[in-house]
Amino acid sequence: MKENAFEALTVETLPERLGNIPEIAGRLGGAPAGWKVREVGDGNLNLVFIVEGGSETLIIKQALPYVRLVGDSWPLPLKRSFFEYHALTRQEERAPGTVPAVHYFDETQALIAMEFLSPHIILRRALIEGQELPKIGRDLGLFMARTLFRGSDLSMKAADRKADLALFADNIDLCDITENLVFSDPYFEAPMNRHTPGLDALVKELRSDRDLKVEAQRMKHLFVSKAETMVHGDLHSGSVMVTPDDTRIIDPEFAFYGPMAFDVGMLIANYWMAYFSQRGHEENGSRASMRAYLLRVIEETWSTFRDEFAHLWRTERSGILYQAALYEDQDDGLASEQALNHVIHDLWTDMLGFAGIEMHRRILGLAHNADFEDIADESLRASCEAPALKFGRHIVVNRNKIQSLAELDRLAEALD
Numbered sequence: 001m002k003e004n005a006f007e008a009l010t011v012e013t014l015p016e017r018l019g020n021i022p023e024i025a026g027r028l029g030g031a032p033a034g035w036k037v038r039e040v041g042d043g044n045l046n047l048v049f050i051v052e053g054g055s056e057t058l059i060i061k062q063a064l065p066y067v068r069l070v071g072d073s074w075p076l077p078l079k080r081s082f083f084e085y086h087a088l089t090r091q092e093e094r095a096p097g098t099v100p101a102v103h104y105f106d107e108t109q110a111l112i113a114m115e116f117l118s119p120h121i122i123l124r125r126a127l128i129e130g131q132e133l134p135k136i137g138r139d140l141g142l143f144m145a146r147t148l149f150r151g152s153d154l155s156m157k158a159a160d161r162k163a164d165l166a167l168f169a170d171n172i173d174l175c176d177i178t179e180n181l182v183f184s185d186p187y188f189e190a191p192m193n194r195h196t197p198g199l200d201a202l203v204k205e206l207r208s209d210r211d212l213k214v215e216a217q218r219m220k221h222l223f224v225s226k227a228e229t230m231v232h233g234d235l236h237s238g239s240v241m242v243t244p245d246d247t248r249i250i251d252p253e254f255a256f257y258g259p260m261a262f263d264v265g266m267l268i269a270n271y272w273m274a275y276f277s278q279r280g281h282e283e284n285g286s287r288a289s290m291r292a293y294l295l296r297v298i299e300e301t302w303s304t305f306r307d308e309f310a311h312l313w314r315t316e317r318s319g320i321l322y323q324a325a326l327y328e329d330q331d332d333g334l335a336s337e338q339a340l341n342h343v344i345h346d347l348w349t350d351m352l353g354f355a356g357i358e359m360h361r362r363i364l365g366l367a368h369n370a371d372f373e374d375i376a377d378e379s380l381r382a383s384c385e386a387p388a389l390k391f392g393r394h395i396v397v398n399r400n401k402i403q404s405l406a407e408l409d410r411l412a413e414a415l416d
């Protein structure tokens with residue numbers, strides 16, 4: 001298949017086309033004609049198939065030369081599959097066991113064969129259903145600290161980091177999606193925007209909010225210029241698959257060298273949105289316990305991230321920054337701790353800025369969240385989205401003055 005020009009797979013052609021690839025056919029087992037193939041419908045950009053063979057089941061993910069949800073009127077390069085493959089291999093090295101195992105990659109066909117996660121479900125779905133998963137705060141805090149620290153100049157050899165910087169710098173089109181859809185479109189009447197009808201007055205207010213529009217562009221400035229580490233780039237609750245005892249991160253096709261705090265802010269924003277959406281999901285009883293759980297998850301995600309980052313700082317700081325020669329080696333461990341405090345402070349502040357923007361773009365932009373979208377009653381939905389928009393505005397504009405998550409818990413409770 002490698003020699004041929006790109007051709008999209010279908011449920012019907014998949015067995016014949018992949019049946020002679022040993023890395024795939026050998027694992028699946030049985031005659032290709034007997035494989036059971038289903039297409040998963042819930043992704044936005046790509047084709048994803050579940051293929052059940054005689055012995056194993058695999059996921060086959062294939063990019064299309066356009067956005068799957070929209071069609072060929074929105075072209076998008078196949079190369080996103082290349083970035084996803086390279087991001088998955090680096091994440092596996094830096095945080096072993098946190099991403100699906102990759103078994104095969106074909107660049108021409110933009111195809112990745114990977115481990116089928118089962119009985120995992122998408123985290124966003126679990127949170128909408130009201131499941132209180134015990135491990136996500138810790139697992140995702142560790143995943144972010146390890147991948148973000150170990151992909152940076154705090155850890156990598158300069159030549160390796162620069163080679164990766166160059167490799168991922170070509171992920172232009174997916175970065176362009178984020179640059180426009182996340183950082184700009186929500187703040188003006190961009191053609192692809194939409195919002196729930198009851199929000200008109202608030203949306204007008206936000207789009208004429210000078211401080212907000214200035215701070216949003218300052219965050220965009222950081223996003224495009226702070227090439228600090230390999231970020232996942234799309235780390236929302238739809239890119240995490242869970243069971244009560246396992247947490248896996250999927251779909252890193254947006255990976256590039258960007259600011260560490262981007263992943264952290266996007267993930268935590270998705271917990272805050274889950275929080276503000278809970279009132280819309282109370283048809284079978286109160287979600288008070290779920291709301292309290294989500295605030296605990298946010299606290300645990302951030303504190304795990306911060307503590308693991310500090311641990312890696314103290315034990316693995318082998319890159320070109322803040323060298324031990326200047327600090328510990330001169331018996332000045334306090335200098336290293338002082339520098340660490342500055343780095344963590346910046347991560348905290350930037351995390352808040354990115355989080356607030358993610359909350360805005362999911363309510364005002366093109367790509368909305370099922371957390372809110374699944375609330376059928378539009379006026380109930382708007383009454384959940386409005387506090388989320390106000391909360392987002394507060395944390396973007398005031399991020400330099402916010403001292404703790406406890407302070408934000410009180411704000412969330414007051415607004416909700």
Ligand code: ADP
Binds near residue numbers: 044048061100118
């Ligand atoms: P897209 O880039 O189009 O968003 P995703 O990688 O998010 O595609 O995959 C779309 C859906 O396919 C996921 O929401 C999930 O339901 C399913 N899926 C993807 N990868 C796996 C996997 N490794 N194991 C099980 N299901 C998966």
Ligand code: MG
Binds near residue numbers: 043239
């Ligand atoms: Mg996805």
Ligand code: MG
Binds near residue numbers: 099249250252
């Ligand atoms: Mg991943």
Ligand code: MG
Binds near residue numbers: 045253
């Ligand atoms: Mg994707």
